[in-house]
Every structure is written in C-alpha cells, then in structure tokens.
Amino acid sequence: MSLMRWFARKAGLDIRSSKYSYSEDPVLGFTSSRKQADRWVNSTCGYCSVGCGMQLGVKDGHVVSVRGNRAHPVNAGKLCPKGLAEHYTIEAEGRARFPLLRKNGQLERVNWDDAIGTMVEQFRAVQCKYGPESLGIISTGQLVTEEFYALGKLVQLGFGTRNYDGNTTLCMSTAVAGYKRSFGSDGPPGAYEDLEHADVILLIGANVAENHPILCTRLEANQSKTLIVVDPRVTKTAMMADIYLPVKPRSDLALINGLLRIVIDEDLYDKSFVASHTSGLEDLRESLTPYTLDYAAQITGLEPELIRKTALLYANAKAAFIGWTMGVNHSTKGTETVNAINNLALITGNIGRKGASPFSITGQCNAMGTRETGFTSGIPGYRKFESEMDRREIARLWNISAERIPTQRGLAYPDIIEGAVAGKIRALWILGTNPLVSFPNIDVLKHALGNLDFLVVQDGFHPTPTTELADLVLPAAIWGEKEGTYTNSERRVSKVNAAVAPPAEARSDFDIFLAVAEHLGCREELFPDWREPRDAFDEWRRVSAGRLCDYSGMTYELLDQSCGVQWPYPIGEKSRATASRRLYSNGQFETDDGRARLLSTRWEPFPEQPNSEFPLILNTGRTVEHWHTRTKTGAISILQRMSPRAWLEMNPKDAQQLNLQAHDRVEVISARGRVSKIELRITEIVAPGQVFLPFHFAETNANQITQSAFDPISREPNYKQCAVRVERSSGNPA
C-alpha cells in the first residue's frame, strides 16, 4: 500500500466506499456490489442430503455468492447458514492443489502421471504380495453419483478387491440394513411432502432443527400436525414438539416395542394391510410379550400414560410419519431399532401413502447415490451379491463374465480398519473423508493406518488430519467445480454443475478414476468411450432400468429443467417430473414373496454402562454452523465466528457435584482417552448423568473417547453412548 493510500485510510479520507457499495442485481436484487455475478450456475448444495437447489454466482472466474433456487422443489429458495456461505468453500484456505508424494518422510509435489503411476504400482505390488484383497478402499457420501458408479467398477473389477466401503457406514448403513431386512431393498419409502400431510409426525433421535433446518420449513407449513419428538436431550427439535418424550439414552427400541404392543393388544392395527402385505405378525406378537407398558416405562424413564398416548395418537392417525437419524443409527442396536420402526409403520399401514412413511433422514449430500450405485454392500441398482440372477444381469449389462462379480460383499469400513490392524489390509485408498476426526476410538485407527504399506488420500483439502498421514495425496475438485448428480434423502436426483475450474492442478474425482483405469489398463473395458460424467450417467440409467431405483427416464436435460426428479422414474413415466413419489404404494415389497417382514427385535442396554470410575453417559452430535469434520466450514469465517469451538453440556446437578462453573475448561475422560480443555456449558438441555459433546472439532475430538462397538448387522459405530468422567483441566482458574 502506498504511503498516500495509507494516509488516506488513517486520516479517514478513504472509507473504502467502493468496496462497500450496493447496486441492483437482476437476480439478487439490491445488494452488495461485490456479491453480484456475471452469470449464474444452477446446482445442488454439497453439504447434507436435504438436497437444496442453489445457484452459484460467478464473477471474473470466482464464485462470489450463492442463492437458494426458488424453482427447486426441495427448498424453494431457502438455504441453511452453511449453504448461504457455501461459496467460500471453493477458495477456502487449505484446498489441495497439487499431487503430493511422500519422499524421505516429506510430502513433495509430483506430476499427475507420476502420482497415479506410483499409486497403481504400489497397490499392485501390495496385491501381488499379500493377495488382491489386501487393498482396501474407503470412500464417502460426497462424490457425485457418476463418480460413485465409476469408482465401484474401478475397485471391484479393475483392482479386483471387495474390501470397499464408504463413510456412509458411519452414518446410514443402519437404515440401509433395516430397509433391506424389512422391505427387501434399501430405499427411503416416503417424500418430504409427507411432512406437510402427516397428522402425526414422530421424530426419533432426529434433531432436524439443528441438522436439517430446511426440513423444518415443511413442519412449519403443516399446522394440523402433532409433532412427537423422542430424544434424551432437549434439542432444538424437541422444543418444537407438541409432545416431547425425554427417553433415557438408547431406550428407543424398548419404547417402540412398547408402542407396538399397545397397538396390537388394543387391536389398533391395520388388519387388512397386515394380512395382505406383511408376514411375521405372530412371531412379532410373541416377541413383544415382555414389553408391557410398565416395562417400557421403566426402561425409557417415561410416564406410562405418555407412552400410551403416543401409541394411540400414532395408531389412530390418518397418516403417520416416522423420521429418524443418528440417534437411532449410531447404535449397536440400530438395525433392530430401524426394523422396529418399520414394524410400527407396517402394522398400522403407514407406508406408501401421502403423509405416511417410515423415513430415514440421510446425512451426506449424496450418500443415497453411493447406496444406489456404489458396489459396496450391494451390486449397483440395489442388486444383491447373493443373487445369481442379479449377478448375471449386471454382467450382461456390462458385457463381462458373471464370474467376475463377487458373490458376497467385502469388509465393511470398521472391518477394513480391523483388517489393517491385523495386517491383512496393507494398502488403503481414502477418498473424500477424514477418518482421523470421524472414526470412533481414534487410537485404533491410528494404529491401523500406521500398519499400512501405502496410504493414498484423495481429498479437496490439504492438510487435513488424514492427508497429513498419507503417502500420496491426490487433490480433488469439490462442489462447485464439477458436474454430476446428487440424490437426496427423498430419492430426488438433482443436477450438480461446475461453476469454476478446480484450483491449480486439482482434478475431478471422475477424471482421476479414468486416469487410474488408464494406468491399470482397464479403461476401455470398464469405461468404454467415457469422456465426461454424462457418459457414466447414461450407462447408469441403463443399469438401473427396471430396478426399484429406476433412473432410466431421467436425462441431464430433464434434471436441469425440472431441478429435481424422484426415482423411480422409468422411461415413459407420465407423471410430472417433480411430483412426489413414494415406494410400495401398491403394497408390493422387494422381498421374494412381495410381503414386508415384521421382524422380532430385542432391547438390550447399551454396551458401555456408566460405572463408579466413569459415571456419566456421553452423547455426541452436531451444531448447525458446522459440517462433519470442519474441513470446509472450519475455513469459513462467518461460520467460525458463530461457532468458534466445541463445548461440553452438563446438567447443573452434576456440575454442582463436581464443583464446576460455567465456562470452566474440563477434561472428558473415557477408558480409551480424553478430550482436553473443553469449555463447559452448564444447562438443563441435558439430563443429570449425561453430557453432550459436538463431534466436529479436531482439536477437541469426541472420537478420542468414543468406543469400538459396532452394530452386528450394519457395522455402524455406537457413537452415541459411552461412559466418561469429567474433571477440571489443570491450569484452570479455580
């Protein structure tokens, strides 16, 4: 800055008027001149799977602003605070810009050809030495569907390993497993519109006001609903409830079984629906014998009348909706709990109708895309590894021998990590996820990664705690820099478009996959004539045709025009593209006999009960300003300003007993580790005996204390409950 300008600023002659000027913009209206764009690019938000439509404003090659897309059926122009500041992710500090290879302990810049050549060479060497399945791949829920589809083929057919899973196993695999067991297939049956039409809405372990705020718009729009919220913590969502059920931690399964027993005992179930479309009622009835009202009340800590009232409200509703998220999924009993939820919906006939659905509210923007196309826990198109017919069909579609399709899935995410600890997984490719913050009981993970011969991390950001450990870092394009599709919680497929080019040498994951295939020598076989994501999408449309998740009627043009289309959308679909669609409306399920299964479930106490050494129960969760491990939102100043650091919530009774004051710095200690110097919030939001810690913050990482306990069916971690004690940090003012 010249001396003159410095003087002008200091003296007050220059008040940066042009920087702070306003003008009229045809799209944004009258607004800060700096936010006005030359062109607007339609896209879909890259954070959560509500799937809000948005437009990115581009000026001089920079994304300068975003706005909600008013024409989009999901959000009609609204965005959450993360979405409203999403343009800052693109030029955030800490973007990965160049391929980096570890040489003599240091990550050094290499060119792409060397990077991918080294990767393929190292992976092949490990596979030669230890067998093809010694290579593991952990991907994400945040690539575009076209990339997931390509990656699945590349991993299973190109590298020839089944040990491939996504971080979606930390998140939604429980819902997937529950749907498969109950309905014969994955796929959330309802639509967001149901939130506006249900007369009873039961939210279990779902803090939508914090985590999916744009869905609250639908709740707000439904003035005639009764909202019942089940959560041990008085969340923002609990405070919106007409009836709040403050259950003891992880007693949800006992509650639902209690509700089921009342509905059956009092003959409130839909006999004709149960008779025509389900099987297993007698076994279910039998399994519910222990769940008397008193027993349910005792386990959940709820008043018996409140449980009965809930059962009657739900059973007598014209259309009842059950939404759930991580309170249910993050549990060793998660899959069974999902099945119990499905049982409740099925016996009351609350599925496949307007307003009536059991509905998992998904986490990541495209977790659904990887579930449909990913080739991890199933073959693309919700096909089953175990089904010979499915294997033959996919082999025919891909023009390969059916023998090349595995007959069962490989290791799930936690088992890949266990495999690395045991020395069976020797090389790992991690894409778009940051396990050093997000995986439970982090010391086990560190041990696993330390055992590897070669670790490749492909990410939009570097350094992250995970890329710092990599042998090879591949810089990837992120949201706003690439094309494809996302599928949201309600199975709505929306288009994602590139507004700007990736920084420096970063490339889209799609391009990276094609380049890897090229080096592997399988590009033409797996990806014949593929140049761009559209080629993958077109193949996927053919592969999905006739399946539950039928994309065959969709084209990029239709998606761009309509903003978002729910599957199934077969060729020749007559209804309006944006119309709400529901699964199982005809009562036909994806099981062999077309009947949904009523499954017996059994409540058990959570695995690590509090004891004299660790007397408190730790609960973990989120805050609206941040996304997952904060690689993106931690670099955005407005979000950091609003939520600068983690905190620990504790009930005043416990604080008094521990002689702790508000804002004290405390240690949270479990049998596995500790979180240090975290700021204490004393609040009646949490019950006595429980504490709550947000998990976003690497500096005070909740996963230093969480446990290695996983759902036996879905393999999802039990993040939500573990035993801890809290102490004042040393050096704290007394």
Added chain:
Amino acid sequence: MELPLLTQIYEDGNFLRLTNASSLVPTDQAEISAPSSCGVGAENRMPRTPGHGEQYRFHFDMTKCIGCKCCVVACNEQNGNPADILWRRVGEIEGGVYPQTRRHYLSMGCNHCLEPTCMTGCPVEAYTKDGLTGIVRHSADACIGCQYCTWNCSYGVPQYNAERGVVGKCDMCYGRLTRGQEPACAAACPEDAIRIEIVKVAEWREHYRGPANSPGMPSADDSISTTRITLPAKLPADVSKVDLNQLHPEHAHWPLIVMTVLTQLSVGAFTAICCLQVFAAQSHRTAALVALLMAMLALTASTLHLGRPIHAMRALKMWRRSWLSREVLLFTLFALAATAYSATLWFGVRGTSWLGALTAVLGMCGVAVSARLYLVPGRPAWKSPLTVAEFGSTTVLLGACGADILTRGAEDARYAVFWGFILALMTIGLKLARLGRSKVHELHGSWQLLTGVFSNHLLIRIALACTGTALLPLAATTWIRITIALLMVSSEFIGRYLFFVTVVPTNMASEYLAQEAA
C-alpha cells in the same frame, strides 16, 4: 426523504394490512401460506408504503425461530460485511428444569426506534430517521467514526468497522425495501420468523411496553424500539440470557483516557493559576504554558480516537442535540480562552484575570459536559452522578497538585490536595458500593470485573493516591511535590483505564460461546 422507487410497490390485495398496531392480518391466505410443495412464502411479501403517522418495523416471532442463524449469514452477504461485524445477531435465552427446559432464540437487527439514542447522540448528523419509512439510516460519508452511537444504543446495534473508520448498522435493507424487495434476513429465514410490518407510531408509543420487550433484551424504554416480538405462550420463570457468566473487558479507548485525564488536569491547573493570580497576585506564565500544552495534547489525542480524524471539526455540528458536540465545543472554547489567557500572562498584560476566570469556567463546564456525555443508556455503570464526581474529583485533585507545586507547598494547597484525595476515594467507594450491591447484571458485572480481573489495577490506583497523600506532610521540596503530582496523575490514568474497560454494556443476549467482536 424521497423514495422514488416506492411508487413501484403496487398496492393490490396481496399485501399485508394492519388492523391495529399489534396484529397482522394476511389479506390473501394463499399468498402467505404458500404452495404446499415448497412450504415457504412467495417472492413478494412486502407490506404497502407506510402512511401518515406510520412506519416500517420488524416483527420477530420467537415461537418460530429455531436459531439456525440464516438471517445472520444472509445479512453479512447482503452488506458485504466481514465476519467480525454482524448487523443481525442471534442470541439465546434459556430456563426451566430438565425435561421442561426451554431455550429460545432472539434475532435482532436494528430496532428502528421512535427515539433513537444513536441519532440524538451523534455529533455529525450521520443518522437520520427517514420521514416516510421510519428507518433509522446511517451515512458512512457523514460519519467521523467517533463511535459515540455504539455507547448510546442499548442494543449494541451500531458497530464500528475499523477497515473503514466508520460505524455501520442495519438499515432494514432500505435499498431493497424501496425496490419492493424483502430485507435479506426476512427473505432468508426458513421459518418465516422475521417479517416487515407497518406500525402506527402514536399507538405504539402507548402500547410498546408489552410487545417490544422480551427476556434477554434491554428495556425498550431507552429508545422505544419498534420491533414487535412474539413470545411463546409459556416461558419458564427463570428464563434468562445464556451469556451471563461471560464478562469481557471493554475497549480501553486510550485516546479518550489521555484526553479526559489531560483536559481535567489542564482545567484544574488553569483554575489554580487563575485563583493564584486573583487571590495571591501571583503570575505563573510557565505553568500556564504547560497547562495549555496539556490541553492541546488532550485535544490532539481525542482526534486519534476518531476513525476519520481529518474530519474532527465536523463534531461541532450537532451542538444543539449531541452532548459530544457540546463537549467538543466547550473544550474548543476553553482552549481558545486558555491560549489567550496564557498569552496575556506571558506578555505581562495586566487586568486579564477575567480571562483566567473565563478559562476556568469554560473548562469546568467542559468537564461537566464531558462527564455528562458518558451518562448513556447502553452503559449503566457510567449512567450515574458518580461519573460527574469522578471527572470532577480528577479535576480538583490534579488542579490542587498543580497549586501545591506552584505555591511551593502552601498549606491551603496541601489541604486542597488532601480534600481532592478524599473526594476521589469517596467516589471510588461509592461506585464500588453501587455496583456491588446492584442486582442489575451490567452493574454487578462491572463490580465483578473491578474486584476480579482488574482488582490489582484498582489496588494500585488506590495505593498510588494514598502514597501521594501520605507524602503531603513531607512535601518540603519541589521534587517531592512533583512526585506527589505524578503519583496522583498515574492513579487517575489507571482510574480512567478502569472506567473504560470495566463498563459492561447492555445488549441483547448473545450465544453461549460468543466471540468478542474485533
């Protein structure tokens, strides 16, 4: 104010009409409840142009707000503000016992008050209350960055932008309103918790106390906020701000510390010089020059407080309304009189003691007005006669120290120092008693800061003054007398530092982990 584009806002049945000041009736349900597929409002939900005796206001519906803070981000994007300046903020209040816990959120921009204290305090007419819309607007071009409005507003609405050297604030997106567009916060709210309404000013003046007040908000009495807040039907009795345990020291404002202490020293010194001339027929021309130098130093220092020092003289403009303007005016006159008086002393012009008396009177008026300007609604610890006593005792004590030196320790001068010391000590004691006994958060908070984080400062201040006083009987040499004066000046500087840093402003409830604004 002209609103040329307001005529573009067509006045058909789609707009909100008011039946009275506190209820809002949508005239077209379909427009308000929006298409079922999207569940959010349609594009144009603006009320009509306010008529005679009406103005725009915000309506905030606490029952709808989920604390998502979309409004905060949207506001910063709309105005291109950096993250440390939030023209719209969201705070939390909480109460009840688990599981009947209630946590609610407050979202607040500017309240576009009927009696805006930011505006009445402003020395340069940077603020105007728009005649047609009632919006309290701020002109960055007119602003000199004195930040007096940031003290005057009990809601902490105006915020200083150091990058620009001026203050800025929410103008209800005036530019958008005049184009028929909703303000950014209201348009962004997913819960429809923020709306623009029309209020009948006379009715509001009668009835604002209920709907304008809320737990977690400063009293609407200070300035008659126009924001209507819809509270939940039931709030726990113990609902309160969540940030009550967070006490942050305020900005020290060093130029103001220097300015206030040195003007008071100078006024005290000129008063002493004048008294000595009148009653003891002594002429202290060197002392007058030193005192004048102090006054000049003080006035120069005060301009460094400004974001735009080059426009310091504009501060004289609003002397009819602003105490700050009056302070600047009186101290300017004082400086002019002091210059003339010093010149007469220097050149030995006789019969000019009236000029000395004028200097002293102007100076004392200046000190009084200087103290008066700190009696603002947004700073309860300052809003007390004790502030006048504090500034007065500094003047007396430092003036007496000057007299002590000039008279080479005359008995009367030593008594004056002693009584000045007693006055200062009493002021400190009364202030501590007032703050410590108060149940008001801001007052008690000041006491906590004074006796907690800043207790050492306070003890040193008192110890310095006591030491100076203890030396009085020994004041046999000029050096000791100068030492006493320096001890007293140091004590006063620390006192003034404490005055600024330990004040706890009134404000809306903040978030639990609120960071201090830069």
